[in-house]
Amino acid sequence: MALTDAQQQEIDAARSAAHQTRRPTVPALEAMLFTATPVLDHGFVRVVDYMGDDAAIVQAARVSYGRGTKAVSEDRGLIRYLMRHRHSTPFEMCEIKYHVKLPIFVARQWIRHRTANVNEYSARYSILDREFYIPAAENLAAQSSMNRQGRGAVLEGAEAARVLDLLREDATRNYDHYVEMLNEDEKGEPIDPGRQGLARELGRMNLTLNAYTQWYWKTDLHNLFNFLSLRADAHAQYEIRVYAEAMMQSAEAWVPIATGAFRDYRLGAVTFSAQMLGILRRMLAGEAVEQADSGLSKREWRELMDTIGRGL
Amino acid sequence: MALTDAQQQEIDAARSAAHQTRRPTVPALEAMLFTATPVLDHGFVRVVDYMGDDAAIVQAARVSYGRGTKAVSEDRGLIRYLMRHRHSTPFEMCEIKYHVKLPIFVARQWIRHRTANVNEYSARYSILDREFYIPAAENLAAQSSMNRQGRGAVLEGAEAARVLDLLREDATRNYDHYVEMLNEDEKGEPIDPGRQGLARELGRMNLTLNAYTQWYWKTDLHNLFNFLSLRADAHAQYEIRVYAEAMMQSAEAWVPIATGAFRDYRLGAVTFSAQMLGILRRMLAGEAVEQADSGLSKREWRELMDTIGRGL
Amino acid sequence: MALTDAQQQEIDAARSAAHQTRRPTVPALEAMLFTATPVLDHGFVRVVDYMGDDAAIVQAARVSYGRGTKAVSEDRGLIRYLMRHRHSTPFEMCEIKYHVKLPIFVARQWIRHRTANVNEYSARYSILDREFYIPAAENLAAQSSMNRQGRGAVLEGAEAARVLDLLREDATRNYDHYVEMLNEDEKGEPIDPGRQGLARELGRMNLTLNAYTQWYWKTDLHNLFNFLSLRADAHAQYEIRVYAEAMMQSAEAWVPIATGAFRDYRLGAVTFSAQMLGILRRMLAGEAVEQADSGLSKREWRELMDTIGRGL
Amino acid sequence: MALTDAQQQEIDAARSAAHQTRRPTVPALEAMLFTATPVLDHGFVRVVDYMGDDAAIVQAARVSYGRGTKAVSEDRGLIRYLMRHRHSTPFEMCEIKYHVKLPIFVARQWIRHRTANVNEYSARYSILDREFYIPAAENLAAQSSMNRQGRGAVLEGAEAARVLDLLREDATRNYDHYVEMLNEDEKGEPIDPGRQGLARELGRMNLTLNAYTQWYWKTDLHNLFNFLSLRADAHAQYEIRVYAEAMMQSAEAWVPIATGAFRDYRLGAVTFSAQMLGILRRMLAGEAVEQADSGLSKREWRELMDTIGRGL
Structure with missing residues (x-):
């Protein structure tokens, strides 16, 4: 499920292509297109396509305000005004599509964001890769004693080593048994031609939740900001936050004014009762x-x- | 609310622009970008932006099927298979944005399609134009005697003339009273500087349902097809069907394979219990x-x- | 479109019915069921059905927290915590259904809340009633000079009288012409049996935006709060705010703890960048x-x- | 995560409660309330709450048709007409809430139905139970040689035994290591008080995809039918189809006319291009x-x- 040679060639071809378009185009994001940003030990995020830019937000807002906006200040001020007052519909006029590779337990959190389009790799059809997320030493945290869903100090020494060993061994063994039961190797080739393999839709249940999956995920800018406000936040689990941070960078390149307003009025904002x-x-x-x-x-x-x- | 000179200049500038992009680009749709297709007597549809193409549907489907699809037949067959078996998520990977000018009673039907993004001209902020939909003679139909929501024969002679007179006179008179109450002319200039005008958010209630409004409307291809399957259908009211037909043409230019499949397996299909x-x-x-x-x-x-x- | 005798009998029958149920039941809301609260001059809001109560929010949250919540403080504290920290999904576990009669220009604002279920009276099928919203004298406000979408001082004297006359006359005349074109009276009886009437789906376009329509509108508590946070707010147009205020009363009766939390942490809250x-x-x-x-x-x-x- | 004694007592109390309500009430569904239907080896489905009945569909449709429906035939005919012609909004007026316990790989398919409300047990907060789905012998199928996502013949003899052993051993070992890493037993009690445990949000990644989770899941009848049309279908994976079949039974009890129409016009229907x-x-x-x-x-x-x- 890593990029195959064929996929890589396709991406390279797309990347080197240059089309003429009348559509709003953002050079800073074009530069990132088809380039995967590595996340965690085997994951990545890459922008596949996008629609609109900062000016598209303004354009949509101006349709709402019509002639009434003759006097409205310039674009930056308008975008910041819209963000501050939660006028969210103009932000829905921009759209972005990502290709993401991520551990299954992260995918389970992510999918709770319902206002998005998703096509996920299906382990009913195909064999997953031999790749699992194993935390780096500095992310191997103990349970917080204060916060039931938080992390405390980093584990060290023998305790850390034991955890890493267990995670690695269990994931690997389960994967080995998965292909044994399927009677197919990683490439989908039969292992023992004289034997039937278990149905893939059943065999997948033996995998661990740190196995990697991948999907295309597409959403509009308003819902991307909703995602980022929860997942780029300090309370988000580290393993999803790093994806959100990579996506913040693409948002920054794509719609710098809107992303700046998002930082000021939502990410960094506080609400008082x-x-x-x-x-x-x-x-x-x-x-x-x-x-x-x-x-x-x-x-x-x-x-x-x-x-x-x-x-x- | 017709395109102002400023708007028209902006559109002309956008239309003549040529950007370089690595994104999937569809020349046939590029040719239609920023060109308004007239609909009804004062309305229009124009494509403002788009994301994806037929290949983007295949790309998303292939991620789902992963290695399993090595042998899958070529793109056209796959797209038709997806449509036939209602695998709708790959079609959600394409997105299109329209600018539409339409009578309010049509807008009220249209907005019932909830899975879309909308920014509408606001008559709380701004003054509407002196434009109303008046049916052409051949569309002035009598109530069907068979179908409570259908049309029968075309009205003719004195009856037709009377209806057209009433529609024109009432819409015009109500508009005149609207600007009188607001104490603003069509350009937003005060009529009688010594008098206060009624709040725009109140004055608008005197307008008739054939007054024109406009909006930006953005949706994904799956939901566009849902819209078209209801609104390009023979049972749809004529006044919304003509918009759907104009949009069918843009879909045809944009994603010809998917639109062909949609025609065969949905628009022209029948379901048997x-x-x-x-x-x-x-x-x-x-x-x-x-x-x-x-x-x-x-x-x-x-x-x-x-x-x-x-x-x- | 006011309640017909038949409808009123049906409602009276429903109201006097008493069923046994194992479902969570809220006596304070039961007392309001099937009773229309008048809003504006001809409108109303009435609760038709509901699902869940304050305890259902807690129940859903506890499933998320599982055993982890053994020690969690009591229900009120938990609900307020969920509201404060925008954990919105437990509030989605309660559902409410309203029957609302409202002017069309209000319905056009209202329908922009997409996460709801709606069945509206169809003027393609049926004839609308001879009822229009005419503002009370104290709500006949001038355009604000500061805020393009706001109201200023109340109009008085001859100016007010002129506005009220125009609104009344235009709505009435347009309605009279509507039934004339349809060749049907308010009851749907033909006026002149020797003449064909215009199709209802066309005739409706002659009506003014202050004509009343009605619908069933159903949503979950989280989305009801989203609606109320925008529409019960001081910046909302008066004509929709009065509906929101009537709905706040039903929320108060239904889920008093959640509604209290909503008042403190959302309606009355402020956000600082x-x-x-x-x-x-x-x-x-x-x-x-x-x-x-x-x-x-x-x-x-x-x-x-x-x-x-x-x-x- | 099986029902604890406390939960069971709460359910028993709710089940024995009898409230008076004016709401539409369905005795056949009341009889099923709070009773868990077993599914798979450790899972269940139980109806927690509901809103509306067959008559609520008719009521909503009649608001749309208004006076126009005076002559419309009786309720059954109307519901079947609505289903046949895909008038889906009246079905959205009914709502149902389930409590479901299911394997994680089934939950991953299920959650793709986005138009629903969900609260899932969180393994960031709490410890999962020592329960895993192990297929019954008759469901242990080989990969289909014709259909990449289908099942072929049932595995037998040594092959079957080997698969079952692997599934059981791997799930159990991984669970044991999970609690060891967390340094907490199934009840959440520390195992070795002198040692820190790994954060729960990390430890959960060692679990297998056949571990059981649970959630509250609430949707409207239209979206329930969408779910059932895909998941009660012969092409659905067995492990989710058994849940759909249990839910079909509750739909049958709840809205027998609508469910009958759904069987005839959707589940059993065919579409021809x-x-x-x-x-x-x-x-x-x-x-x-x-x-x-x-x-x-x-x-x-x-x-x-x-x-x-x-x-x-």
Whole structure:
């Protein structure tokens, strides 16, 4: 499932092609087209196609505002205004398509983003590659003791070695048994011609969740930003965050103004509840507010203090 | 809301632009880009942008089938297979964006297709143009006496003249009162500087449903085909069907193989229920089947006879 | 299109019915079932059916957290946590269905919320009622001079009277011509048996945008909150906001904890950009920040000052 | 992740509860509520909640048709008409929610149905149970030699035994190593208090794709039928088809008329292309048509002959 020679030739051919088009074209993204960005130990992200640019967002917004926008300030200001006020439909007018290779447990998180188009490699039809995600030493983290879905300190020494050994051995053994049961090797050639192989749609169940799959994934810019706001966030699991970060780079090349606005007004933004805003106003007026008289729970109070930089 | 001079210049500039791209490019559709196809008396459809081509459908399908497809026959056969067996996700990998000008009552039908991206001209912000749809004489049909949502014979003579007069007069009068209430002319200039105008978001309610609006509308090829299968169908209202037909032409230019498959396996296809199939088999075996012993209702029987060319 | 006698009898029968069910049941919402809340001059909202309650949100969240949630605090805290951190999927587990009667120009805004199920009265099939929205005197506002989509002062005296006369006369005249062209009265009875009527699908185009339509509209709680966050907001047009407010009351009765969380963390919440947060921190540290050294545009600075209560 | 005692008590309590409601209520489905139907070796499907019934479909359709439907025939005829002519929106007015326990490789197919609401057990938070799907002997099929995604003969003897051994041993070993790496037992209790455990979000990657997960899954009737038309079909993989069949039973209990129409007009229906229909007409007229002069490819010809019962 790595790129085959045939696939690689096809990609190289596409990459070297130069067509004439009247469509909006973004040179910075063209430069990245058909180039795979490596992610994790065997994965990648590559942009396959795109539609629209920053100006396409403006164009769509202007249709909505019609003549009313004669006086509206320039494009950058308009895009930032749209982002700040969550006018999301103009961002839907841009579309991007990725080819992604990723571990199955990451794919399971990713697919929860429903407003996207997907074609995934099917292990009902075809044999998966002998490739598994094994974390690098610095990512082999212990369970957080504070956060049920978080990571704590990095494991080290014998403990780390034991984990890596188990992950490697189990994935490899399961894969070996997978091809044995299928009676087909990685290339799909029969191993023992005198024997029937298990149906592929059954054999795949023996694989581990760190096996790699791949898919084409296409979405519009608004939904890409929704994806990135959850997956490029510090709370996202590291193994999906690195994909999101690679995609942020392509967004940066593609729609730099919109991506800048996304960074400022969504990724880096904070939301305060009605109660929190009341407390902020009291504080700004010079009042010393304590958790006890804040009306907030201890947990919310701590979140607020962290946000405004007064945490310990 | 017709294209302003500024808009027209912008379109002309875009049309004459020639960019280099590595993306899949379709010369036949490029030739149509930025050219408005007139529809009805004041409407139009124009393709603004697109992503993908017939080969992009194949590319996405092949990722699903992986190595398993080594032997799969050539592209045309694969696309037709996908269409025949309703494997719809590869068709979602192509995307198209239209700019459409259309009467509001048509827009109300159109918007029911939810899987699309839309930016519509807003009459909260801006003033609509003095343009209304008035049917051509040959489309001025009487209510069907058979079908509650259909059309019968064309109205003629005094009756037709009366209808056309009423439509024209009412739309025009209501528009005149609209700008009077707003105290703004079509260009947005105040009529009587000494008077306040009604809020645009209120004034618009005096317009008739044949006033024209416009929007950007973007969708993927699978959902475009869903739209066309309903709206390019003979049962669709004439006023939306003409838009669908103009869009069929752009689909034909863009993805000729997929559009051919769509014509054969969906637009021109018929579906038989389990019962109908049973009857068909009996007939093919030489049996003379009557409605009475068919198990079908009279209505279904008539539908079946019409389909197989045995209607009266 | 007002409730016919037959419809009213059906509703009365449904309302007086009492079934036994094992499903989660909310007495406060049951009390509102089948009772239309009047909105505007001829519109209404009524809850037709619902699924789930506050506990269903918790139940779904607990499946996600599995055993991990043994220690999680009680339901109210969990629901508020989910809302605060935008964990939206558990809210999708509740569903509500409304029957709404509303002016067409309001329906056009409303339908832009795509994640919902809709069945609308069809004027292709049937005749609309002689009912139009005419604003009450206190809602007859002038165009705002500051905000292109807003309202300014209320119109008064002769100006107001003129607007109301025009709205009434034009809607009525157009309706009269509509039934004349159709050659059917409001009940669908032919007016002049010797004459053909225009097809209903054409005749409807003569109606004004303040004519009333009606629909069944069904959505999940997450998407209801999305709708309410835009339409119950002070920036929403009055004519749709009153519907949203009526729906807020049903949400309050149905899922009081979730609706409370929605009020605190979304309706009444504010979002600060990364830059705004930096300024806030400087202010809280006692620094006197001015627009000029804030890095914000004048517009953003004004928005920030308004939010923290330092506007003029 | 099997039902814990606490969960079971909660379900029993819900099951024995009896509330009064004015909502449409379906006794046959009420009888199934909170009762898990076993599927595969450790899985189940149970209906958790529902909204609407056959009459709710009619009610929604009648709003669309308005007065126009005075004369429309009775409910059964209307529902069958809607299904036959693919008027899908009235079916969206019914909603159902399931709790499902299923192997991960089945969940991966299932989740591709995007128009649904899902809350899945999260292995980032919690520990999965020691339960894996092991096919029953009669389902242990060889790869089909004709169909790349199909099954051939059942494996037997030593071959079958070897496959079952491998599946069992690998799943069990990997699970044992999973809890060892996490340093937590199945109940979440630490195994070796002196040692840190690997983060759960990492440890889960060692599990096999036949491990069981569970989720709440909620959808509307139209999308349930879409799911069933693909997954209750003979071409669906056995392991998901058994879930679809269990859900067909609940649909049968819930909306018997709509489900009957679905069986006749969709599950058991066939679609003929424009070309196929032409051939059928020729055959019905007594002509002997051969593949060579049919205009169909060999593959399509074979499909047609199979459908009309003339296959070998």
